[in-house]
Amino acid sequence: AAAMSRFQAVERDLAFLVPADFLARTFEEEVKQADREGLVRRVSVVDLYTGQGVPEGMKSLAFSLVIQAQDRTLTDAEVEAFSQAVVGRMTEKHGAALRGG
Numbered sequence: 001a002a003a004m005s006r007f008q009a010v011e012r013d014l015a016f017l018v019p020a021d022f023l024a025r026t027f028e029e030e031v032k033q034a035d036r037e038g039l040v041r042r043v044s045v046v047d048l049y050t051g052q053g054v055p056e057g058m059k060s061l062a063f064s065l066v067i068q069a070q071d072r073t074l075t076d077a078e079v080e081a082f083s084q085a086v087v088g089r090m091t092e093k094h095g096a097a098l099r100g101g
Contacts, residue, residue, distance in 0.1 A: 015062035
């Protein structure tokens, strides 16, 4: 296991509209692919919703990411850049749409 970092961890929630058959573990794989620096400490599903406001054949999946560097406190810009990299992968490869929230 990685050593505990003394630098602050940042939690970022991302919610996507994805096809109904999309698997949460696919999101975890995309996060790993985007994570070139080994920043991700945890990825968890925090919400799954189908129903009113969600188009037929789609579902809303919300994830919580905990990211933390071993050697520094991440800046807002770094956190945002990483989040955008994940969103970009999801949008391009899986037709996911980021949900505002």
